[in-house]
Amino acid sequence: MKRVVLTGIREMEVVETKVPHVLKENDVKIKLTTIGVCGSDIHYYAEGKIGTQVVKYPYPVGHECSGIIDEVGGNVTKVKVGDLVVVDPSVHCGECDQCLQGRPHTCRKNKFLGCPGQLDGCLAEYIVMPDFTCYPVSGKLNSVQAALIEPLTIGVYTVNLAQITNKNISAGIFGAGPIGLSVLMKLLSDGISNIGMIEPLAYRLKKAGEIGAKYLINPEIEDVGQKVVEQEELLLDVVFEASGEQDAVTNAIKILKPGGKLVLVGIPPDAQYTFNMDLMRRKELTVINVRRQNHCVEEAIDLVVSGKVDVEKMVTHNFTLEETPVAFDLVEGYKDGAIKAMINL
Secondary structure, eight states: OEEEEEEETTEEEEEEOOOOOOOSTTEEEEEEEEEEOOHHHHHHHHHSEETTEEOOSSBOOOOEEEEEEEEEOTTOOSOOTTOEEEEOOEEOOSOSHHHHTTOGGGOTTOEEBTBTTTBOOSOBSEEEEEGGGEEEOTTTOOHHHHHHHHHHHHHHHHHHHHTOOOTTOOEEEEOOSHHHHHHHHHHHHTTOOOEEEEOSOHHHHHHHHHHTOSEEEOTTTSOHHHHHHHHOTTOEEEEEEOSOOHHHHHHHHHHEEEEEEEEEOSOOTTSOOOOOHHHHHHHTOEEEEOOSOSSOHHHHHHHHHHTSOOGGGGEEEEEOGGGHHHHHHHHHTTGGGOSEEEEEO
16 A cells, blocks of 8 residues: 655655554554644654654654545444544553543553554555544545544634633634634634634635634734734633744733633644743733643534534645645645645545
8 A cells, every 4th residue: 555654854755565454353444535734744744753752764644534444343333344434543541540530632551643653644545543533424524524523623622621601702813724723613613703813824814714703913914912902902811822833822921811811732843832920920821731632523523514613614735645745845834825735545
């Protein structure tokens, strides 16, 4: 089968390798149909690492995917051959303290698709996964929607962590990439409409406006604090940081009202932020960190099936598996109005 591997910084190759087979009774073989290019994939592509997770070449990345069940183990009952499935890329042990506390996303033995030292990525024609990672959606979603459920779950979980109980709150989002837009779509589906999007790329700001952001701010040509005050004199209740940029964190602290919440979902390239602790302390701000998603796959599927969220609105480009290097170069360089690139097999 064909597989795409990283061979160096900004270097990829399409290689031939053996088709994987089902070896465990609870495993399934999946023929991939659609794969999304994620921001974390781009970190591995452009930097060769995310924090302490360092790529050893050659290595196949990729974790957002959908596919058709091609083979099942003897104990599999959740899915059957021929099913279109959403694939949750996280494989937890089910036995450690975190799993037993309902936190499989922080499992002590967690293995994640396309994460160095854990599982090979899904940029291939076939993968084998445990059956519990697969959610059948035949007749409900198409393969592109199914592949986009994974990034949408991050947005769903991010908003859920903020524990918003009042639909009339004021919110801001830094970063109109796939995760920021997923946060926006989840907020809107919850009936929260007073949302500002802060993003330096004009085409991404435009997309956020089309989806439903109430007001748009370009931090490169506008004063973020001033523009927010024009909309909300008392500042914002919650800010979602989905860009991974230090300037965004600095501005977020300024535009949050006392008692506000800062939700961090973006990944900083240098794996660290600097906070103005004097301002944070005086405002008594709450900082919430997001680790992937927890028990949000079914909610994300329901949001798309119901029509409350049109997840395909973030898709801007489509490529074949052989064109994956072109897709990564385009997304990494923010070229040609790229927001979400999909690989179709």
